[in-house]
Amino acid sequence: MNTIPGRRIIMVVFLIFLLLPIYWLVNMSFKTNTEIVTTMTLWPHQPTLENYKRIFTDESWYSGYINSLTYVLINTVISIAVALPAAYGFSRYRFLGDKHLFFWLLSNRMAPAAVYALPFFNLYSAINLFDTPWAVALAHCIFNVPLAVWILEGFVSGVPREIDETAFLDGYSFPRFFIKILVPLIASGIGVAAFFCFMFSWVELLLARTLTSVNAKPISAIMTRTVSAAGMDWGLLAAAGVLTIIPGALVIWFVRNYIARGFALGRV
Amino acid sequence: MDKTINQKAWFLVLPVFLVVAFSAILPLMTVVNYSMQDTFGNNQFFWNGVGWFKELLDPSTDLGGRFLASLGRNLLFSAIILAIEVPLGIVVALSMPRQGWTVAACLVILALPLLIPWNVVGTIWQIFGRPDIGLLGYTLNSLGIDYNYVSNEFDAWATVIVMDVWHWTSLVALLCYAGLKSIPDAYYQAAQIDGASRWAVFKAIQLPKMNRVLLIAVLLRFMDSFMIYTEPFVVTGGGPGNSTTFVSIELVKIALGQFDLGKAAALSLVYNLIILIVCWIFYTVMTNAGTERPEKQGVK
Numbered sequence: 061m062n063t064i065p066g067r068r069i070i071m072v073v074f075l076i077f078l079l080l081p082i083y084w085l086v087n088m089s090f091k092t093n094t095e096i097v098t099t100m101t102l103w104p105h106q107p108t109l110e111n112y113k114r115i116f117t118d119e120s121w122y123s124g125y126i127n128s129l130t131y132v133l134i135n136t137v138i139s140i141a142v143a144l145p146a147a148y149g150f151s152r153y154r155f156l157g158d159k160h161l162f163f164w165l166l167s168n169r170m171a172p173a174a175v176y177a178l179p180f181f182n183l184y185s186a187i188n189l190f191d192t193p194w195a196v197a198l199a200h201c202i203f204n205v206p207l208a209v210w211i212l213e214g215f216v217s218g219v220p221r222e223i224d225e226t227a228f229l230d231g232y233s234f235p236r237f238f239i240k241i242l243v244p245l246i247a248s249g250i251g252v253a254a255f256f257c258f259m260f261s262w263v264e265l266l267l268a269r270t271l272t273s274v275n276a277k278p279i280s281a282i283m284t285r286t287v288s289a290a291g292m293d294w295g296l297l298a299a300a301g302v303l304t305i306i307p308g309a310l311v312i313w314f315v316r317n318y319i320a321r322g323f324a325l326g327r328v
Numbered sequence: 329m330d331k332t333i334n335q336k337a338w339f340l341v342l343p344v345f346l347v348v349a350f351s352a353i354l355p356l357m358t359v360v361n362y363s364m365q366d367t368f369g370n371n372q373f374f375w376n377g378v379g380w381f382k383e384l385l386d387p388s389t390d391l392g393g394r395f396l397a398s399l400g401r402n403l404l405f406s407a408i409i410l411a412i413e414v415p416l417g418i419v420v421a422l423s424m425p426r427q428g429w430t431v432a433a434c435l436v437i438l439a440l441p442l443l444i445p446w447n448v449v450g451t452i453w454q455i456f457g458r459p460d461i462g463l464l465g466y467t468l469n470s471l472g473i474d475y476n477y478v479s480n481e482f483d484a485w486a487t488v489i490v491m492d493v494w495h496w497t498s499l500v501a502l503l504c505y506a507g508l509k510s511i512p513d514a515y516y517q518a519a520q521i522d523g524a525s526r527w528a529v530f531k532a533i534q535l536p537k538m539n540r541v542l543l544i545a546v547l548l549r550f551m552d553s554f555m556i557y558t559e560p561f562v563v564t565g566g567g568p569g570n571s572t573t574f575v576s577i578e579l580v581k582i583a584l585g586q587f588d589l590g591k592a593a594a595l596s597l598v599y600n601l602i603i604l605i606v607c608w609i610f611y612t613v614m615t616n617a618g619t620e621r622p623e624k625q626g627v628k
Contacts, residue, residue: 065526067422067423067424067425068423068425070419070420070423071420071423071424071425071434074420074423074497075434075437075438077494078437078438078440078441078494078498079437080456080463081452081453081456081464081494082440082441082452084452084455084456084462084463085451085452085455085456088455088461096461097460097461100461100466102463138347141343142343142344142347143344145340145341145343145344146340146341146343146344148340149337149338149340149341150337150341152331152332152337153331153332153333153334153336153337153340154331154332154333154334154337155333155334155335155336155337155338156335156338158337161341161345163607163608163611165344165348166607166611167603167604167607167608168348168351168352170551170555170603170607171352171555171600171603172554172555172557172575172576172579172599172600172603173555173557173576174555174557174575174576174577174579174580174583174596174599175359175579175596175599175600176351176355177580177583177584178583178584178589178592179354179355179356179358179359180351180355182355182358183354183355183358198347198350198351199351201347201348201351202348202351202352205344205347205348206348209344259442259443262443262445263442263443263444263445263446264445264446265445265446265447265558266557266558266580270584279445280445280446280447280448283447283448283451284447294455294461297451297455298455301448301451301452304444304445304448305440305443305444305448307443308440308442308443308444309436309440309443311443312436312439312440312443313436316432316435316436317432319435319436319439319502
């Protein structure tokens with residue numbers, strides 16, 4: 061691969077630019093509030109785990125992480141399950157209105173969450189799903205299902221059509237072909253799609269906050285509590301923030317070898 | 329690969345259609361319904377026809393003025409971040425190490441900001457930029473630059489833009505990197521034999537190969553910056569004054585803050601329509617680029 065002069069310096073500077081704000085958050089999460097407010101220190105001089113201890117012992121805090129992970133996982137499973145057959149359909153066949161349908165799906169990925177906040181609130185209240193993980197999981201489908209279809213369509217198109225034909229000649233029924241042959245072939249694509257569904261559901265706040273009140277409140281909504289408390293609890297806020305970065309970092313670590321291909325959505 | 333015509337494929341896409349229709353069409357109907365009505369609370373609604381839409385597009389009214397101002401700010405914001413993130417993303421992608429463990433390390437660090445919840449991104453920059461406890465704010469102020477994103481409009485804009493560059497440049501970079509990786513070595517060897525300059529290699533080989541992914545990157549970045557809500561809301565709350573109030577922030581203010589359902593619904597529809605049009609333009613360009621490509625390249 062051809063590269064440009066000074067590339068090491070550019071890369072290092074850019075990575076420092078990315079890491080510095082995160083470092084500052086981590087740094088603050090290990091400080092006491094007195095140290096944060098009174099002095100400017102580049103690293104914690106009196107390191108403390110107090111902030112983390114409070115999050116792990118207070119149920120109203122750690123339940124937020126469980127709630128968030130619950131709806132993210134439900135959403136990922138639903139999105140992939142419905143997107144797989146559709147991706148195969150779009151990739152292999154032509155049918156009435158296929159292009160329009162694909163565009164309509166894609167346009168929903170682009171629809172602003174702010175538009176849907178209020179109608180979703182009405183809709184999920186009406187069907188008694190308000191304040192459950194299911195409401196958030198279904199609401200996030202509006203942008204994750206189209207994305208999953210888009211990614212998987214790229215990967216399915218990469219599978220030669222002869223494989224389908226051979227399988228059907230060998231007497232495979234469609235469901236059996238799908239599960240036994242196609243799914244293993246595009247396993248990495250499914251991983252990539254799941255990664256993106258996880259990512260976009262995990263980072264979204266507006267819908268998640270609007271559709272929950274007490275029982276299913278996501279961690280990101282609970283974090284805003286420290287803002288309204290008397291005097292800002294910076295250390296606690298920073299610790300909570302650090303803990304929301306960890307699941308994402310773990311997921312990236314698992315898919316690190318597929319990142320480059322994954323971000324091209326399987327179509328380079 | 330030619331696709332066969334088979335109407336039964338509708339059964340394959342039906343689940344997706346149902347799930348998305350449930351989340352998209354039903355709520356959109358509610359919005360259309362509200363946009364034509366006025367309410368005085370207590371669930372009593374009155375027919376208002378196209379009144380809200382007229383008001384929305386007339387800058388002299390309160391609603392219209394607010395909408396058009398936020399739309400203008402939002403377009404300016406999108407233009408600025410695209411102008412920074414796309415070239416920067418390309419430069420970063422070209423600067424990626426060639427092989428070894430550093431590749432994986434760079435990729436992981438690059439992807440990190442993308443998986444941070446958006447309100448935490450806001451929190452990170454809120455803390456980082458504060459003049460009293462944040463490294464950035466503190467450093468700038470001790471260098472003699474008067475920096476305060478809470479009270480100064482320019483500083484607020486700078487903070488929101490730098491935050492977005494921090495948050496999303498990686499996406500552009502990763503997409504471009506994927507595009508670059510797909511270029512066979514033979515292309516470079518041919519360029520070397522021809523004695524092509526670095527710039528010529530970039531213009532004739534790398535840029536055309538990144539065409540498609542760059543289009544995806546611009547589309548995603550434009551759309552996401554056009555509907556940005558959480559990050560500026562956490563950092564500046566739309567302030568100082570209204571200087572960083574983008575369309576989504578305005579909309580949520582009207583819908584969930586004032587509960588002005590009619591106005592909010594009308595705004596939502598116009599907002600959605602703009603996005604739909606832009607999305608359609610991109611989609612058309614993208615599908616055309618896809619069909620033209622093989623002819624241009626000859627053999628593949």
